[in-house]
Amino acid sequence: MAQRLREYVRAYLDDIDTPIGRAVNLAIAGLVLLSSAIFVAQTYSLPDGLRRSLDWFDRAILIGFAVEYLLRFWCAERRWRYLISFYSIIDLLAILPLVLGAFDIQFIRVFRWFRVLRLVRLLEGKTIIGYVTREDSAIFTRILMTLFIIIFVFSGLIYQVEHPINPERFGTFLDAMYFAVATMSTVGFGDVTPVSELGRFLTMLMILTGIVLIPWQLGDLIRQLLKTTNPSATVQCANCGLATHDVDANFCKTCGAALRSQKLPLALAHRDVPGDQTS
Numbered sequence: 001m002a003q004r005l006r007e008y009v010r011a012y013l014d015d016i017d018t019p020i021g022r023a024v025n026l027a028i029a030g031l032v033l034l035s036s037a038i039f040v041a042q043t044y045s046l047p048d049g050l051r052r053s054l055d056w057f058d059r060a061i062l063i064g065f066a067v068e069y070l071l072r073f074w075c076a077e078r079r080w081r082y083l084i085s086f087y088s089i090i091d092l093l094a095i096l097p098l099v100l101g102a103f104d105i106q107f108i109r110v111f112r113w114f115r116v117l118r119l120v121r122l123l124e125g126k127t128i129i130g131y132v133t134r135e136d137s138a139i140f141t142r143i144l145m146t147l148f149i150i151i152f153v154f155s156g157l158i159y160q161v162e163h164p165i166n167p168e169r170f171g172t173f174l175d176a177m178y179f180a181v182a183t184m185s186t187v188g189f190g191d192v193t194p195v196s197e198l199g200r201f202l203t204m205l206m207i208l209t210g211i212v213l214i215p216w217q218l219g220d221l222i223r224q225l226l227k228t229t230n231p232s233a234t235v236q237c238a239n240c241g242l243a244t245h246d247v248d249a250n251f252c253k254t255c256g257a258a259l260r261s262q263k264l265p266l267a268l269a270h271r272d273v274p275g276d277q278t279s
Contacts, residue, residue, distance in 0.1 A: 006075040013072060028068065035061045036152070043159065043173040062098040069095055143217045147184075150213070154206040155180045162199045169193065184210050 015021030038058050042051065069091045076082035159176035162169070169192045170176050179192040183203060194200050239257035251258055 009071055010075040010077075013068070013075070031061050031064060039156070040173045043163075059098070062095060065091070066095045066098055143214065146213050146217060147210075150206065150210055151177065151180045151184060154202060154209075158194060158199055158202050158206075161196060161202060162194050166195050166199075169195075180206065183207065 012018075012021050012024050035058060038054050038061075042054060046054070069088075072088070072091065073079055073082060082088050155173060155177040158179065159170055159173050162176070163171070170179070175192060179194075182189050182192070183206065194203055237252040237255065237257055237259060240252060240255040242252055242254050
């Protein structure tokens with residue numbers, strides 16, 4: 001009974017095809033964005049009553065993330081392997097403010113920005129609204145999400161580091177995001193700059209992260225676009241599986257079978273293989 005219950009819970013947490021699984025993942029994604037929006041709002045001057053309400057909402061979201069983390073650990077097939085997996089570490093970073101809040105370690109609040117990385121879970125091969133029909137569209141979406149995550153996470157980190165010692169330049173989250181966008185785009189106006197060593201280190205780390213991740217994913221997109229615009233790279237022989245043929249090839253150069261591609265008439269695609277003596 002317990003084993004079947006774990007399987008049901010694991011299916012609903014990971015599946016995005018069924019209505020229940022899709023609703024669960026949409027709710028998790030919504031809580032990730034809501035928690036991030038709450039923290040952005042708290043960087044501005046707010047009435048005390050509204051700030052207290054946002055704190056209660058944020059604490060409730062943290063409790064929800066903690067429950068989800070415990071459920072994922074409980075229903076995992078190999079729990080120790082799950083503990084050291086990428087998504088488990090991200091989930092744990094998301095709930096650390098709740099676990100360590102009693103020790104009044106304010107700097108640990110920067111880990112809440114890593115909740116945004118949980119959205120990557122929804123971009124592996126398919127989306128919450130169905131399958132991605134074009135691989136280049138999926139890669140392009142992943143590039144945009146990677147760029148957004150880099151800017152969002154590092155803006156939060158730089159704000160946490162610079163705001164206490166440089167409130168004139170980093171007064172709100174928008175100031176930190178403005179600096180991150182200007183730096184990542186290599187514009188570099190110079191009107192907002194970090195003054196602490198840790199802030200400058202985070203700036204260098206942000207630039208290096210973008211240099212490594214963005215071109216790597218752009219390379220995947222370019223290769224996919226080349227395959228899309230060059231039919232010869234996508235024509236695959238149904239008989240032997242060879243996928244590389246000349247543009248004007250009508251038959252496989254390995255086994256001689258007719259290539260079933262859109263540029264061939266239907267009758268030609270079903271034509272007998274040359275040399276086939278069967279009636």
